Amino acid sequence: MGFFTAVGRAAILYLGEMGRMLLFLLQFVFSALKPPYRILRVIKEMHFIGVKSLFIIALTSGFTGMVLGLQGYHTLRKFGSESALGSLVALSLIRELGPVLGSLMVTARAGSAMTAELGIMRISEQIDALDVMTLDPVKFLVAPKMLAGVLAVPLLVAIFDVIGIWGGYIVGVRLLGVNAARYFDGMKESLEFRDVWGGAVKSLAFGLIVTWVSCYKGYNCGHGARGVGDATTEAVVLSAILVLAWDYILTSLLL
Protein backbone atom coordinates (compact mmCIF):
# COMPACT_ATOMS: atom_id res chain seq x y z
CA MET A 1 0.00 0.00 0.00
CA GLY A 2 2.85 2.33 0.91
CA PHE A 3 4.46 1.76 -2.47
CA PHE A 4 1.31 2.66 -4.40
CA THR A 5 0.75 5.71 -2.21
CA ALA A 6 4.29 6.88 -2.91
CA VAL A 7 3.91 6.30 -6.66
CA GLY A 8 0.55 8.10 -6.71
CA ARG A 9 1.93 11.00 -4.72
CA ALA A 10 4.92 11.33 -7.04
CA ALA A 11 2.66 11.17 -10.11
CA ILE A 12 0.41 13.92 -8.73
CA LEU A 13 3.48 16.00 -7.90
CA TYR A 14 4.93 15.67 -11.41
CA LEU A 15 1.57 16.27 -13.09
CA GLY A 16 1.08 19.37 -10.98
CA GLU A 17 4.55 20.64 -11.91
CA MET A 18 3.87 19.99 -15.60
CA GLY A 19 0.59 21.89 -15.36
CA ARG A 20 2.29 24.83 -13.67
CA MET A 21 5.01 24.86 -16.34
CA LEU A 22 2.39 24.89 -19.06
CA LEU A 23 0.52 27.75 -17.40
CA PHE A 24 3.81 29.64 -17.13
CA LEU A 25 4.35 29.16 -20.87
CA LEU A 26 0.83 30.45 -21.61
CA GLN A 27 1.46 33.41 -19.32
CA PHE A 28 4.60 34.17 -21.36
CA VAL A 29 2.70 33.94 -24.66
CA PHE A 30 -0.07 36.28 -23.49
CA SER A 31 2.28 38.78 -21.92
CA ALA A 32 4.58 38.78 -24.97
CA LEU A 33 1.64 39.52 -27.27
CA LYS A 34 0.32 42.34 -25.10
CA PRO A 35 1.78 45.85 -25.58
CA PRO A 36 3.97 47.62 -24.58
CA TYR A 37 6.64 45.65 -26.44
CA ARG A 38 9.98 45.87 -24.70
CA ILE A 39 12.19 45.59 -27.79
CA LEU A 40 15.27 47.05 -26.08
CA ARG A 41 15.10 44.48 -23.31
CA VAL A 42 14.81 41.70 -25.91
CA ILE A 43 17.90 43.04 -27.72
CA LYS A 44 19.78 43.23 -24.41
CA GLU A 45 18.85 39.63 -23.62
CA MET A 46 19.82 38.55 -27.16
CA HIS A 47 23.22 40.09 -26.55
CA PHE A 48 23.49 38.10 -23.32
CA ILE A 49 22.29 34.79 -24.78
CA GLY A 50 23.70 35.20 -28.27
CA VAL A 51 26.81 37.38 -28.42
CA LYS A 52 28.15 36.25 -25.06
CA SER A 53 27.73 32.58 -26.04
CA LEU A 54 29.63 32.98 -29.32
CA PHE A 55 33.02 31.99 -27.94
CA ILE A 56 31.81 28.76 -26.33
CA ILE A 57 29.74 27.94 -29.44
CA ALA A 58 32.75 28.52 -31.71
CA LEU A 59 34.96 26.38 -29.49
CA THR A 60 32.58 23.43 -29.15
CA SER A 61 31.48 23.50 -32.77
CA GLY A 62 35.06 23.66 -34.03
CA PHE A 63 36.06 20.60 -32.01
CA THR A 64 32.84 18.76 -32.86
CA GLY A 65 33.48 19.28 -36.58
CA MET A 66 37.11 18.20 -36.18
CA VAL A 67 36.14 14.99 -34.36
CA LEU A 68 33.49 14.28 -37.00
CA GLY A 69 36.08 14.81 -39.71
CA LEU A 70 38.53 12.47 -38.01
CA GLN A 71 36.07 9.71 -37.10
CA GLY A 72 34.20 10.04 -40.39
CA TYR A 73 37.39 9.82 -42.47
CA HIS A 74 38.60 6.63 -40.80
CA THR A 75 35.16 4.99 -41.02
CA LEU A 76 34.54 6.00 -44.65
CA ARG A 77 38.04 4.93 -45.71
CA LYS A 78 37.14 1.31 -44.88
CA PHE A 79 34.54 1.49 -47.66
CA GLY A 80 36.61 3.67 -49.96
CA SER A 81 34.16 6.53 -49.59
CA GLU A 82 36.37 9.30 -48.14
CA SER A 83 34.84 11.66 -50.66
CA ALA A 84 31.53 11.46 -48.78
CA LEU A 85 33.14 13.09 -45.74
CA GLY A 86 31.64 16.52 -46.51
CA SER A 87 28.13 15.05 -46.63
CA LEU A 88 28.63 13.16 -43.40
CA VAL A 89 29.92 16.18 -41.50
CA ALA A 90 27.29 18.57 -42.86
CA LEU A 91 24.31 16.27 -42.41
CA SER A 92 25.36 15.24 -38.89
CA LEU A 93 25.82 18.83 -37.86
CA ILE A 94 22.82 20.41 -39.54
CA ARG A 95 20.31 17.69 -38.69
CA GLU A 96 21.41 16.70 -35.20
CA LEU A 97 24.59 17.88 -33.56
CA GLY A 98 24.24 21.60 -34.27
CA PRO A 99 20.79 22.04 -32.71
CA VAL A 100 21.40 19.60 -29.83
CA LEU A 101 24.94 20.55 -28.82
CA GLY A 102 24.33 24.25 -29.51
CA SER A 103 21.26 24.22 -27.23
CA LEU A 104 23.08 22.30 -24.53
CA MET A 105 25.89 24.88 -24.61
CA VAL A 106 23.32 27.70 -24.33
CA THR A 107 21.74 25.86 -21.39
CA ALA A 108 25.08 25.56 -19.65
CA ARG A 109 26.12 29.16 -20.21
CA ALA A 110 23.00 31.31 -20.47
CA GLY A 111 20.19 29.09 -19.14
CA SER A 112 21.88 28.49 -15.79
CA ALA A 113 22.66 32.22 -15.48
CA MET A 114 19.01 33.10 -16.22
CA THR A 115 17.79 30.71 -13.54
CA ALA A 116 20.25 32.07 -10.99
CA GLU A 117 19.36 35.69 -11.85
CA LEU A 118 15.61 35.14 -11.52
CA GLY A 119 16.10 32.97 -8.45
CA ILE A 120 18.09 35.66 -6.66
CA MET A 121 15.46 38.22 -7.66
CA ARG A 122 12.79 35.91 -6.22
CA ILE A 123 14.48 35.30 -2.85
CA SER A 124 15.47 38.96 -2.43
CA GLU A 125 11.84 39.99 -3.10
CA GLN A 126 12.74 41.99 -6.23
CA ILE A 127 10.04 40.09 -8.15
CA ASP A 128 7.49 40.92 -5.43
CA ALA A 129 8.62 44.55 -5.62
CA LEU A 130 7.85 44.61 -9.36
CA ASP A 131 4.45 43.07 -8.65
CA VAL A 132 3.59 45.69 -6.00
CA MET A 133 4.63 48.38 -8.50
CA THR A 134 1.97 46.87 -10.84
CA LEU A 135 4.62 45.73 -13.33
CA ASP A 136 3.90 42.18 -14.50
CA PRO A 137 7.14 40.30 -13.64
CA VAL A 138 6.52 37.71 -16.37
CA LYS A 139 6.16 40.41 -18.98
CA PHE A 140 9.00 42.51 -17.62
CA LEU A 141 11.58 39.84 -16.79
CA VAL A 142 10.64 36.53 -18.38
CA ALA A 143 9.15 37.44 -21.77
CA PRO A 144 12.27 39.28 -23.06
CA LYS A 145 14.49 36.37 -22.03
CA MET A 146 12.29 33.75 -23.70
CA LEU A 147 11.82 35.78 -26.87
CA ALA A 148 15.55 36.39 -27.04
CA GLY A 149 16.19 32.67 -26.57
CA VAL A 150 13.83 31.74 -29.39
CA LEU A 151 15.55 34.25 -31.69
CA ALA A 152 19.17 33.77 -30.63
CA VAL A 153 19.44 29.97 -30.42
CA PRO A 154 18.71 29.36 -34.16
CA LEU A 155 21.34 31.97 -35.04
CA LEU A 156 23.86 30.37 -32.70
CA VAL A 157 23.06 26.95 -34.15
CA ALA A 158 23.63 28.28 -37.68
CA ILE A 159 27.04 29.56 -36.55
CA PHE A 160 27.69 26.21 -34.85
CA ASP A 161 26.96 24.39 -38.14
CA VAL A 162 29.22 26.64 -40.23
CA ILE A 163 32.18 26.47 -37.84
CA GLY A 164 31.66 22.71 -37.41
CA ILE A 165 31.80 22.21 -41.19
CA TRP A 166 35.03 24.19 -41.28
CA GLY A 167 36.39 22.08 -38.41
CA GLY A 168 35.65 18.96 -40.46
CA TYR A 169 37.33 20.62 -43.46
CA ILE A 170 40.53 21.39 -41.55
CA VAL A 171 40.90 17.79 -40.38
CA GLY A 172 39.51 16.00 -43.44
CA VAL A 173 40.97 18.15 -46.20
CA ARG A 174 43.99 19.89 -44.70
CA LEU A 175 45.29 17.14 -42.43
CA LEU A 176 44.04 13.91 -43.98
CA GLY A 177 44.12 14.82 -47.64
CA VAL A 178 40.49 14.55 -48.77
CA ASN A 179 39.90 16.50 -51.96
CA ALA A 180 38.54 19.95 -51.08
CA ALA A 181 36.18 20.09 -54.07
CA ARG A 182 34.74 16.66 -53.22
CA TYR A 183 34.28 17.72 -49.60
CA PHE A 184 32.08 20.67 -50.58
CA ASP A 185 30.47 19.13 -53.69
CA GLY A 186 29.35 16.06 -51.70
CA MET A 187 27.79 18.40 -49.20
CA LYS A 188 25.88 20.27 -51.92
CA GLU A 189 24.66 17.04 -53.50
CA SER A 190 23.39 15.38 -50.35
CA LEU A 191 22.04 18.33 -48.44
CA GLU A 192 18.37 19.11 -49.02
CA PHE A 193 16.29 22.06 -48.00
CA ARG A 194 14.32 19.95 -45.54
CA ASP A 195 17.57 19.14 -43.67
CA VAL A 196 18.24 22.82 -43.13
CA TRP A 197 14.57 23.46 -42.36
CA GLY A 198 14.51 20.56 -39.89
CA GLY A 199 17.59 21.91 -38.12
CA ALA A 200 16.01 25.35 -37.94
CA VAL A 201 12.75 23.97 -36.48
CA LYS A 202 14.71 22.02 -33.89
CA SER A 203 16.82 24.98 -32.87
CA LEU A 204 13.71 27.16 -32.53
CA ALA A 205 12.05 24.52 -30.35
CA PHE A 206 15.18 23.99 -28.26
CA GLY A 207 15.61 27.74 -27.79
CA LEU A 208 12.11 27.89 -26.38
CA ILE A 209 12.61 24.80 -24.19
CA VAL A 210 15.91 26.00 -22.70
CA THR A 211 14.67 29.50 -21.84
CA TRP A 212 11.25 28.28 -20.72
CA VAL A 213 12.67 25.72 -18.27
CA SER A 214 15.42 28.06 -17.06
CA CYS A 215 13.03 30.96 -16.46
CA TYR A 216 10.37 28.75 -14.84
CA LYS A 217 12.84 27.20 -12.41
CA GLY A 218 14.36 30.56 -11.46
CA TYR A 219 11.01 32.32 -11.17
CA ASN A 220 9.64 29.61 -8.87
CA CYS A 221 12.80 28.79 -6.95
CA GLY A 222 12.79 27.72 -3.29
CA HIS A 223 14.18 29.55 -0.30
CA GLY A 224 17.68 30.84 0.23
CA ALA A 225 20.95 30.12 -1.50
CA ARG A 226 20.16 26.39 -1.52
CA GLY A 227 16.88 27.11 -3.33
CA VAL A 228 18.71 29.03 -6.06
CA GLY A 229 21.35 26.32 -6.34
CA ASP A 230 18.75 23.57 -6.60
CA ALA A 231 16.74 25.54 -9.15
CA THR A 232 19.84 26.06 -11.31
CA THR A 233 20.74 22.37 -11.21
CA GLU A 234 17.15 21.33 -11.99
CA ALA A 235 16.99 23.82 -14.87
CA VAL A 236 20.14 22.48 -16.51
CA VAL A 237 19.20 18.81 -16.02
CA LEU A 238 15.59 19.23 -17.15
CA SER A 239 16.55 21.38 -20.15
CA ALA A 240 19.09 18.79 -21.27
CA ILE A 241 16.60 15.93 -20.89
CA LEU A 242 13.83 17.81 -22.69
CA VAL A 243 16.16 18.85 -25.52
CA LEU A 244 17.20 15.22 -26.09
CA ALA A 245 13.65 13.89 -25.79
CA TRP A 246 12.25 16.52 -28.15
CA ASP A 247 15.12 15.88 -30.53
CA TYR A 248 13.84 12.34 -30.94
CA ILE A 249 10.20 13.45 -31.27
CA LEU A 250 11.00 16.17 -33.83
CA THR A 251 13.33 13.88 -35.79
CA SER A 252 10.60 11.26 -36.09
CA LEU A 253 8.12 13.93 -37.21
CA LEU A 254 10.47 15.63 -39.67
CA LEU A 255 11.92 12.55 -41.35
Added chain:
Amino acid sequence: MIKVSNLRKSFDGVEVLKGVDIEIPTGSTMAIIGKSGAGKTVLFKHLVGLMRPDSGSVVVDGADITRLRAGALKEVKRKFGMVFQGGALFDSLTVLENIAFPMRELTGLKESELLKKAGEMLKEVGLSGMGNKYPDEISGGMKKRVALARALVMSPEYLFFDEPTTGLDPIVENAIHALMKRCKALAPCTYIMVSHDIKEVLEMSDLVAMLHEGVIIECSAPEEITGSSNPVVKQFLSGSTEGPIQMY
Protein backbone atom coordinates in the same frame (compact mmCIF):
# COMPACT_ATOMS: atom_id res chain seq x y z
CA MET B 1 -9.73 52.43 4.28
CA ILE B 2 -8.70 48.79 4.18
CA LYS B 3 -11.16 46.27 5.62
CA VAL B 4 -10.17 42.63 5.97
CA SER B 5 -12.98 40.19 6.68
CA ASN B 6 -12.76 36.53 7.64
CA LEU B 7 -9.52 36.03 5.71
CA ARG B 8 -8.37 32.42 5.55
CA LYS B 9 -5.29 30.88 3.98
CA SER B 10 -3.80 27.40 4.18
CA PHE B 11 -0.53 25.96 2.92
CA ASP B 12 -0.27 22.18 2.44
CA GLY B 13 -3.23 21.60 4.77
CA VAL B 14 -1.90 23.91 7.51
CA GLU B 15 -4.22 26.86 8.14
CA VAL B 16 -2.06 29.94 8.68
CA LEU B 17 -4.82 32.56 8.64
CA LYS B 18 -7.97 31.32 10.35
CA GLY B 19 -10.40 34.17 9.78
CA VAL B 20 -8.60 37.49 10.14
CA ASP B 21 -10.78 40.57 10.67
CA ILE B 22 -9.19 43.98 10.75
CA GLU B 23 -9.94 47.58 9.74
CA ILE B 24 -7.23 50.04 8.84
CA PRO B 25 -8.62 53.59 8.81
CA THR B 26 -7.39 56.02 6.16
CA GLY B 27 -4.53 58.18 7.38
CA SER B 28 -3.68 55.99 10.34
CA THR B 29 -0.47 54.10 11.13
CA MET B 30 -1.30 50.51 11.89
CA ALA B 31 1.25 48.05 13.27
CA ILE B 32 0.71 44.31 13.04
CA ILE B 33 2.56 42.36 15.68
CA GLY B 34 2.82 38.69 16.53
CA LYS B 35 5.43 36.03 17.17
CA SER B 36 7.56 34.67 14.36
CA GLY B 37 5.56 32.29 12.20
CA ALA B 38 2.22 33.76 13.30
CA GLY B 39 1.36 34.62 9.68
CA LYS B 40 2.12 38.35 9.67
CA THR B 41 3.94 38.22 6.35
CA VAL B 42 1.19 36.08 4.83
CA LEU B 43 -1.41 38.62 5.98
CA PHE B 44 0.78 41.43 4.65
CA LYS B 45 1.05 39.77 1.23
CA HIS B 46 -2.74 39.50 1.10
CA LEU B 47 -3.07 43.19 1.92
CA VAL B 48 -0.87 44.21 -1.03
CA GLY B 49 -2.42 41.70 -3.41
CA LEU B 50 0.62 39.42 -3.68
CA MET B 51 -1.41 36.44 -2.46
CA ARG B 52 -4.97 35.28 -3.00
CA PRO B 53 -6.84 33.93 0.04
CA ASP B 54 -8.74 30.65 0.25
CA SER B 55 -11.73 32.68 1.45
CA GLY B 56 -12.53 36.09 2.89
CA SER B 57 -12.06 39.58 1.53
CA VAL B 58 -9.64 42.49 1.50
CA VAL B 59 -11.57 45.64 0.64
CA VAL B 60 -9.49 48.68 -0.32
CA ASP B 61 -11.53 51.87 -0.67
CA GLY B 62 -14.63 49.84 -1.53
CA ALA B 63 -12.97 47.37 -3.95
CA ASP B 64 -12.43 43.77 -2.90
CA ILE B 65 -8.94 43.07 -4.25
CA THR B 66 -9.32 39.32 -3.79
CA ARG B 67 -11.99 39.23 -6.49
CA LEU B 68 -10.80 41.90 -8.91
CA ARG B 69 -9.63 41.08 -12.41
CA ALA B 70 -6.02 41.88 -13.33
CA GLY B 71 -6.75 45.31 -14.85
CA ALA B 72 -8.88 46.56 -11.95
CA LEU B 73 -6.45 45.11 -9.40
CA LYS B 74 -3.66 47.04 -11.08
CA GLU B 75 -5.60 50.28 -10.58
CA VAL B 76 -6.00 49.59 -6.85
CA LYS B 77 -2.38 48.51 -6.48
CA ARG B 78 -1.27 51.83 -7.93
CA LYS B 79 -2.29 53.25 -4.54
CA PHE B 80 0.27 51.04 -2.79
CA GLY B 81 3.90 51.48 -1.97
CA MET B 82 5.98 48.95 -0.12
CA VAL B 83 9.25 48.96 1.77
CA PHE B 84 10.43 45.36 1.90
CA GLN B 85 12.38 43.93 4.80
CA GLY B 86 15.63 43.71 2.83
CA GLY B 87 14.80 46.71 0.66
CA ALA B 88 14.22 44.58 -2.47
CA LEU B 89 16.26 47.07 -4.47
CA PHE B 90 17.09 46.03 -8.02
CA ASP B 91 20.71 45.02 -7.69
CA SER B 92 21.60 45.66 -11.32
CA LEU B 93 20.51 49.30 -11.04
CA THR B 94 22.20 52.16 -9.18
CA VAL B 95 20.52 53.81 -6.22
CA LEU B 96 19.31 56.71 -8.39
CA GLU B 97 18.04 54.35 -11.10
CA ASN B 98 16.19 52.35 -8.45
CA ILE B 99 14.30 55.45 -7.34
CA ALA B 100 13.69 56.55 -10.93
CA PHE B 101 12.59 53.05 -11.96
CA PRO B 102 8.84 53.19 -11.11
CA MET B 103 8.54 56.65 -12.68
CA ARG B 104 10.31 55.46 -15.83
CA GLU B 105 8.09 52.42 -16.17
CA LEU B 106 4.76 53.79 -14.99
CA THR B 107 4.67 57.48 -15.85
CA GLY B 108 5.21 59.42 -19.01
CA LEU B 109 7.84 61.67 -17.42
CA LYS B 110 10.84 62.69 -19.49
CA GLU B 111 14.17 61.15 -18.51
CA SER B 112 15.55 64.50 -17.32
CA GLU B 113 12.46 65.18 -15.20
CA LEU B 114 12.36 61.79 -13.55
CA LEU B 115 16.08 61.87 -12.77
CA LYS B 116 15.62 65.30 -11.23
CA LYS B 117 12.73 64.05 -9.12
CA ALA B 118 14.68 60.94 -8.09
CA GLY B 119 17.61 63.16 -7.09
CA GLU B 120 15.30 65.31 -4.97
CA MET B 121 13.86 62.25 -3.28
CA LEU B 122 17.35 60.94 -2.61
CA LYS B 123 18.17 64.25 -0.93
CA GLU B 124 14.93 63.98 1.05
CA VAL B 125 16.05 60.67 2.57
CA GLY B 126 19.50 62.07 3.32
CA LEU B 127 21.48 60.20 0.69
CA SER B 128 22.66 62.96 -1.64
CA GLY B 129 25.80 61.92 -3.48
CA MET B 130 25.01 58.20 -3.19
CA GLY B 131 23.03 58.02 -6.42
CA ASN B 132 25.74 56.25 -8.43
CA LYS B 133 26.31 53.51 -5.86
CA TYR B 134 24.88 50.03 -6.37
CA PRO B 135 22.71 48.44 -3.64
CA ASP B 136 25.48 46.04 -2.59
CA GLU B 137 27.78 49.01 -1.97
CA ILE B 138 25.56 50.63 0.68
CA SER B 139 24.61 49.71 4.25
CA GLY B 140 21.35 48.09 5.41
CA GLY B 141 20.04 51.40 6.79
CA MET B 142 20.81 53.16 3.51
CA LYS B 143 19.01 50.42 1.59
CA LYS B 144 15.90 50.96 3.72
CA ARG B 145 16.05 54.68 3.02
CA VAL B 146 16.45 54.10 -0.72
CA ALA B 147 13.53 51.66 -0.62
CA LEU B 148 11.46 54.28 1.20
CA ALA B 149 12.41 56.88 -1.40
CA ARG B 150 11.47 54.46 -4.21
CA ALA B 151 8.09 53.83 -2.60
CA LEU B 152 7.41 57.50 -1.87
CA VAL B 153 8.33 58.77 -5.32
CA MET B 154 5.01 57.44 -6.67
CA SER B 155 3.03 59.24 -3.91
CA PRO B 156 1.22 56.14 -2.60
CA GLU B 157 -1.97 56.36 -0.58
CA TYR B 158 -1.04 53.26 1.40
CA LEU B 159 2.56 52.58 2.40
CA PHE B 160 3.47 49.13 3.68
CA PHE B 161 6.59 48.49 5.77
CA ASP B 162 7.84 44.96 6.39
CA GLU B 163 10.05 45.14 9.49
CA PRO B 164 11.25 48.69 8.76
CA THR B 165 14.20 48.71 11.17
CA THR B 166 15.09 45.06 11.77
CA GLY B 167 18.83 44.53 11.98
CA LEU B 168 19.71 48.21 12.17
CA ASP B 169 21.62 49.94 14.97
CA PRO B 170 19.62 52.22 17.33
CA ILE B 171 20.86 55.44 15.74
CA VAL B 172 19.92 54.38 12.22
CA GLU B 173 16.65 53.02 13.63
CA ASN B 174 15.79 56.43 15.09
CA ALA B 175 16.81 58.11 11.84
CA ILE B 176 14.43 55.85 9.90
CA HIS B 177 11.62 56.58 12.37
CA ALA B 178 12.20 60.32 12.04
CA LEU B 179 12.22 59.97 8.27
CA MET B 180 8.97 57.99 8.28
CA LYS B 181 7.31 60.66 10.44
CA ARG B 182 8.64 63.47 8.27
CA CYS B 183 7.48 61.76 5.08
CA LYS B 184 4.03 61.25 6.53
CA ALA B 185 3.85 64.91 7.51
CA LEU B 186 4.91 65.95 4.00
CA ALA B 187 2.57 63.61 2.12
CA PRO B 188 -0.14 62.17 4.37
CA CYS B 189 -0.91 58.53 3.68
CA THR B 190 -1.84 55.36 5.54
CA TYR B 191 1.09 53.43 6.99
CA ILE B 192 0.79 49.72 7.64
CA MET B 193 3.77 47.97 9.18
CA VAL B 194 4.76 44.58 10.42
CA SER B 195 7.27 44.73 13.24
CA HIS B 196 8.75 42.76 16.11
CA ASP B 197 10.18 45.88 17.69
CA ILE B 198 7.76 46.81 20.50
CA LYS B 199 9.42 50.18 21.11
CA GLU B 200 9.02 51.03 17.45
CA VAL B 201 5.42 49.84 17.37
CA LEU B 202 4.42 51.90 20.39
CA GLU B 203 6.28 54.98 19.16
CA MET B 204 5.17 54.97 15.54
CA SER B 205 1.64 53.61 15.39
CA ASP B 206 -1.89 54.86 16.10
CA LEU B 207 -3.25 51.31 16.16
CA VAL B 208 -1.66 48.01 17.09
CA ALA B 209 -3.14 44.67 16.00
CA MET B 210 -1.86 41.42 17.41
CA LEU B 211 -2.02 38.31 15.23
CA HIS B 212 -1.96 35.05 17.17
CA GLU B 213 -2.74 31.55 15.95
CA GLY B 214 -4.23 32.85 12.71
CA VAL B 215 -6.60 35.49 14.12
CA ILE B 216 -6.37 39.07 15.35
CA ILE B 217 -6.79 38.78 19.10
CA GLU B 218 -6.57 42.47 19.90
CA CYS B 219 -6.55 45.72 17.96
CA SER B 220 -6.32 48.99 19.85
CA ALA B 221 -4.31 52.17 20.41
CA PRO B 222 -0.76 51.73 21.79
CA GLU B 223 -1.69 53.12 25.22
CA GLU B 224 -4.60 50.69 25.46
CA ILE B 225 -2.73 47.63 24.25
CA THR B 226 0.04 48.18 26.79
CA GLY B 227 -2.62 47.89 29.49
CA SER B 228 -4.27 44.84 27.92
CA SER B 229 -5.46 42.09 30.23
CA ASN B 230 -5.07 39.45 27.49
CA PRO B 231 -2.29 37.11 28.72
CA VAL B 232 -1.02 36.50 25.18
CA VAL B 233 -0.68 40.23 24.47
CA LYS B 234 0.88 40.83 27.89
CA GLN B 235 3.45 38.10 27.37
CA PHE B 236 4.34 39.28 23.86
CA LEU B 237 4.74 42.92 24.89
CA SER B 238 6.84 42.00 27.92
CA GLY B 239 8.92 39.52 25.94
CA SER B 240 8.56 36.96 28.71
CA THR B 241 9.29 33.29 27.97
CA GLU B 242 6.66 32.28 30.54
CA GLY B 243 3.03 32.35 29.44
CA PRO B 244 0.53 31.04 26.91
CA ILE B 245 2.77 31.70 23.86
CA GLN B 246 4.76 28.58 23.22
CA MET B 247 8.28 29.17 21.95
CA TYR B 248 8.38 25.99 19.86
